Amino acid sequence: MHWLLLKSLSFLPLLYLGFGTMRVTIVARGREFAMEIGFQEPVLAIKSKLEQFLGIPAGSQTLSVSGWELVDGLDMDDYPIVTHGTKIDLTATKPLSPPINHCSKMQIVVKFSAKQITMEVDTTETVRSLKEKIHIVDGTPIKRMLLFFSGTEMTDDFRNLSEYGISESSEIIVFLKTMNRLREEPPSKKLNIVVQMSSSLLNAAAITFEMKDCSTVNELRELLLSRRILPRDDYLFIHKQRIMRENCSLRWHGVENGDCLYVFRGTHDKLSVPMLVTVNNCNYWSFKFKNTVGFINYRGAVVATVPIEQSSVPSRGKLNISTVADFKVERLIMNTTFWADVLSGSVNFSSVATMHGKVTMFKLLKIHASFPSKCDISIFIPTRSVQSICKMKVKV
Incomplete structure (x- = not known):
């Protein structure tokens, strides 16, 4: 294989x-x-x-x-x-039988310098949505709000309240930025950024864009789609080994003039990579196998699964199987060793899979068998080539 x-x-x-x-x-x-x-x-x-x-x-x-x-x-x-x-x-998983009303709502206390209010929020709400609720109830400008919980400033507008440990009856303290501090925020500026496509997009082209640093990643994505540089699909943007958030600005991500942003097809949870699995049978018997799944490892950790649909390999013949490897993005790109390997010019993976089915000999004898396989895969970045050494055994 x-x-x-x-x-x-x-x-x-x-x-x-x-x-x-x-x-x-x-x-x-x-x-x-x-x-x-x-x-x-x-x-x-x-x-x-x-x-x-x-x-x-x-x-x-x-x-x-x-x-x-x-x-x-x-x-x-x-x-x-x-x-x-x-x-x-x-x-x-908890059984569904008990008729309990599981509610994700909770009551929190929002404290100002001279008063406090009780608010009902959802556990999945973000810091930004909480600021918007406070603005609606109290009229405090969102840009002037600084929220603190247990002595820690809640600086990330797009994090859930639960990620900060906020629960029922938690106390949120609101401070107001001074007008001087507001004026200290720098005005927006134009950036020249390089958008580097993956090998499966535009043949790994690198395109230079001029955008304001207050532009969001989603606005960059829409620009690429509107100019038909990319087809309609889900895409992942990466800057300095970090997955970029769609609703956050380039400035928020720390993007500077001349920086490079990498684009991959996929989402924050999954990166799909087209693959071709080739099985070459030099024996005088055919093999029919069932659906199975392969695993791709990087430095000892499983980073992707590869579904392999049932089919058959003729005697003295070859079978090409088109499939898609679903990579767990966080597990792969957040590994600093991965980026060191990319910069060095090659990335090494290993894959394991077991195919179960029947071997047919001389169109008469059928034997249940399985084929465990292991491959060492090397991807060479500069030449965009792949080298693989595989071992397979017949198991009856």
Whole structure:
């Protein structure tokens, strides 16, 4: 199997038995305990065991490894990242049966120098929306407000109140900026910025724009769309290893004249990268496999999943599988080593996947088999080329 536009690879007929168990660690409710599971044990079977042991209904359980959910329809063979000693996180959703009115509203106290008011807010509200409510109730100009909670200034207008630890009956103190301080805020200025596209957009073109530093990232995005530089889609903007917020200005992000902004197709949670997985079968038997999923690792951490749809590989033939790798953006780009690798000119990944199905020999004999594979992938930035070395075994 090859990943990322690779040329060819033969199935290596190395047979070995896949029976036995492994010991994993279940992490639940702040506790850890060891559990024996089979190498080919279904996820649902593991949940049934946990139901008997912990009393948590299987339907309410979510099992995950490094943030990736273990899907009910698959088994441990489909998850090469699960090995001896792997920690599996167990979370349980609350049952829906109790008729309790779960309300996200809460009462907080807003204190001024000479008075205080009680306000009802939502736990998901932002600092900005709270300022707007205070302005509506009290008439205080939003630009003059400084909000403090527990001695800490709430400087980020786009953070949720819950992120600052605000809960029921919390006290928010309002200070007012002086007019002199307001005048100290610098006027907007024009910036020349370089927008660097990813390799899948405009062939990695770099385009220079002139924009005001008070312009938001969303305004930059709309400019690229209106000029038809980018097609309509979700995009991610990155400045100095930080994901940029759409509603925040370039000045807020610390963008200076001549800075470079990187654009990728994706969202804050997910970055989708088109891939081509090539399977080359040099044997005299065909192989039909089921849906499966591959995992891409970067320096020991799983950073992406790759769905592989069911298909078949003819004897002495080749199969190209077009798919999309869904990268967890935060896990990848916030790693300072990643940017060091990018600047050095190459980024190294590894991938693991297991394909389950049937081998057909001479159109008569059919044998259940699986093909665990592991690939070392190197992406060379200057030449935009990919090199991969893969190993695969036949498991019957």
